[in-house]
Amino acid sequence: MVSPLILINLKTYQEGIGGSAHRIATAAENVAKESGVTIGVAPSFMDLRPLSTHFSIPVYAQHIDGITPGAHTGYILPEAVKLAGAHGTLINHSERRLTLADIEAAVAAAKRLQLETVVCTNNVATSAAAAALAPDYVAIEPPELIGSGVSVSKADPEIIRRSVEAVRGVRDDVQVLTGAGIQSGDCVKIALDLGTQGVLLASSVVKADDPAAVLRELVSLL
Numbered sequence: 200m201v202s203p204l205i206l207i208n209l210k211t212y213q214e215g216i217g218g219s220a221h222r223i224a225t226a227a228e229n230v231a232k233e234s235g236v237t238i239g240v241a242p243s244f245m246d247l248r249p250l251s252t253h254f255s256i257p258v259y260a261q262h263i264d265g266i267t268p269g270a271h272t273g274y275i276l277p278e279a280v281k282l283a284g285a286h287g288t289l290i291n292h293s294e295r296r297l298t299l300a301d302i303e304a305a306v307a308a309a310k311r312l313q314l315e316t317v318v319c320t321n322n323v324a325t326s327a328a329a330a331a332l333a334p335d336y337v338a339i340e341p342p343e344l345i346g347s348g349v350s351v352s353k354a355d356p357e358i359i360r361r362s363v364e365a366v367r368g369v370r371d372d373v374q375v376l377t378g379a380g381i382q383s384g385d386c387v388k389i390a391l392d393l394g395t396q397g398v399l400l401a402s403s404v405v406k407a408d409d410p411a412a413v414l415r416e417l418v419s420l421l
């Protein structure tokens with residue numbers, strides 16, 4: 200059994216480079232050490248290298264483009280993300296949506312470089328489609344609950360249950376994460392009891408005065 204994953208998406212909550220990403224990564228590393236739970240962070244691209252150098256927790260990109268080195272202005276090159284020390288990458292986050300063809304290309308590029316893949320989805324049907332691309336994780340996040348403070352585990356457990364079932368129906372080697380409004384140990388426990396392997400979250404930790412305290416609460420029932 201793979202150990203549960205708590206993945207913190209830092210989005211663009213931070214003002215200025217470095218400070219808040221470092222603060223959240225420090226909290227994540229401390230709580231990961233205390234609890235034995237795997238806690239990863241997905242900072243802005245500019246923070247990948249400092250975080251991967253200074254911390255031992257897994258660091259994820261928030262997006263990659265399925266391109267190879269060459270003439271692609273303004274794209275995120277998977278090789279650059281790998282060289283910056285990323286362990287993996289989000290793909291198709293609700294705030295950075297891609298076409299199915301783009302998702303496939305991004306997953307293929309990540310696999311070529313042995314970057315762990317977390318493909319985000321917005322409903323049961325897209326979860327099944329994402330599973331067919333054989334990423335490491337499919338992360339189901341109902342967009343209407345993202346940043347709402349209302350937890351998917353409590354407001355819509357059915358979408359988690361049905362997504363796990365849909366993913367399992369396509370491939371049994373793809374793990375499922377869930378996210379949106381995750382804020383307590385209870386939310387994490389419900390998600391795991393419904394068959395997921397962990398959670399993807401942002402605001403409850405990133406906006407907290409004491410991110411370590413929130414993380415301790417999140418892992419408290421594991």
Ligand SMILES: O=C(CO)COP(=O)(O)O
Pocket residue numbers: 208292340344345346347348378379380381399400401402403
């Ligand atoms: O989008 C999310 C994580 O990728 C969820 O965000 P919140 O935890 O702020 O709802």
